[in-house]
Amino acid sequence: MTTFSAAQIPDLTGRTAVVTGANSGLGRVTARELAARGARVVLAVRSLDKGRAAAATMTGETEVRRLDLADLSSVRRFARDLTEPVDLLINNAGLMVPPFGRTVDGFEMQFGTNHLGHFALTNLLLPRIRGRVVTVSSSGHRAGTIDFDDLSWERKPYRAFPAYAQSKLANLLFTAELQRRLTAAGSPVLATAAHPGMAATNLLGHREPSLLTRFAQSEDDGALPILYAAVADMPGGGYAGPGGFLQGRGAPKLVGRSRAARDETVARRLWTVSERLTAG
Structure with a gap:
C-alpha cells in the first residue's frame, strides 16, 4: 500500500484553493503545499498582517483576505468579494477549549466559529465551488452530542471540552448532509472531512509540553490527512485521519467515525437549524 505524502499532490495549476486559518498551524502547511x-x-485569515507574514514564506501564487468566522457579517463580506470559481475549500480554522466567549452574533464561540462560520461560508460559496469542500474535524467528536435545546450554552454551565466536541461532531454531520445534498442535486462536488490526530499546533500550545513531546506529530504530518481529503481518491463523505495507534499519528487513510456522526436524522436537523441561525 502506497503511503500518502505531500509529494503525491498532483499539479494544481489553474486551480484556486481557499484555506481558512491559513496563517498558522495546519492551515499554513496546507496552504503552503497547495501553492x-x-x-x-x-x-x-482574521489578521491580515499574520496572513501576509505566512504567505511570504510560501512559493507560488497566494492572496491574503480577511475572514473572521466568529462574525457572520465578515463571512458574508468575504463570500461576496470572492467572485472567482473555487476548486478547493478547506474549512480548517478553529478554536479548541478556550475560555467561555461568544461570537459577534451571540453564539458560543466554538460552535459559532468551528461549525456555524464554516457552514455559512460553504453555502455562500457553493455556487462557485467546482471541486471539493474539506472540513477539519477531530477525534474529539466522539465525545460530542448535539444539544439542540442549548447549542450555545445559555442554560447549562459552560464546559470547554464538551463544547469543543459538539462543534467537531457538527463538522462531520455537516459534511455528511452536504454530501447527501450534493449527490441528490447531481453535483460533481465532493464533501470530505479530515482530522490531524494529535498535532503540535498552536491549538495545543497551552498543554503540558511533555505530552506534546511524547505523542504529538508535527504540523507537517498533521496536515497530511487534510491534503489527502483534498486531493486523494476518496468517496464523498469520506473521513481521513492518521492510520496509527488510536488515530493519533501516522500516514493518512480513511477512518471511522462515531455512531452519532452517522446519524442522518440529526444531520438533517442540524442543517435546518444552522440555516436558521446563519440567515441574514
Missing part, C-alpha cells in the same frame, strides 16, 4: 503544487491559494 507549491501550482494552486492559487487564498489565505482566509
Whole structure:
C-alpha cells in the first residue's frame, strides 16, 4: 500500500484553493503545499498582517483576505468579494477549549466559529465551488452530542471540552448532509472531512509540553490527512485521519467515525437549524 505524502499532490495549476486559518498551524502547511503544487491559494485569515507574514514564506501564487468566522457579517463580506470559481475549500480554522466567549452574533464561540462560520461560508460559496469542500474535524467528536435545546450554552454551565466536541461532531454531520445534498442535486462536488490526530499546533500550545513531546506529530504530518481529503481518491463523505495507534499519528487513510456522526436524522436537523441561525 502506497503511503500518502505531500509529494503525491498532483499539479494544481489553474486551480484556486481557499484555506481558512491559513496563517498558522495546519492551515499554513496546507496552504503552503497547495501553492507549491501550482494552486492559487487564498489565505482566509482574521489578521491580515499574520496572513501576509505566512504567505511570504510560501512559493507560488497566494492572496491574503480577511475572514473572521466568529462574525457572520465578515463571512458574508468575504463570500461576496470572492467572485472567482473555487476548486478547493478547506474549512480548517478553529478554536479548541478556550475560555467561555461568544461570537459577534451571540453564539458560543466554538460552535459559532468551528461549525456555524464554516457552514455559512460553504453555502455562500457553493455556487462557485467546482471541486471539493474539506472540513477539519477531530477525534474529539466522539465525545460530542448535539444539544439542540442549548447549542450555545445559555442554560447549562459552560464546559470547554464538551463544547469543543459538539462543534467537531457538527463538522462531520455537516459534511455528511452536504454530501447527501450534493449527490441528490447531481453535483460533481465532493464533501470530505479530515482530522490531524494529535498535532503540535498552536491549538495545543497551552498543554503540558511533555505530552506534546511524547505523542504529538508535527504540523507537517498533521496536515497530511487534510491534503489527502483534498486531493486523494476518496468517496464523498469520506473521513481521513492518521492510520496509527488510536488515530493519533501516522500516514493518512480513511477512518471511522462515531455512531452519532452517522446519524442522518440529526444531520438533517442540524442543517435546518444552522440555516436558521446563519440567515441574514
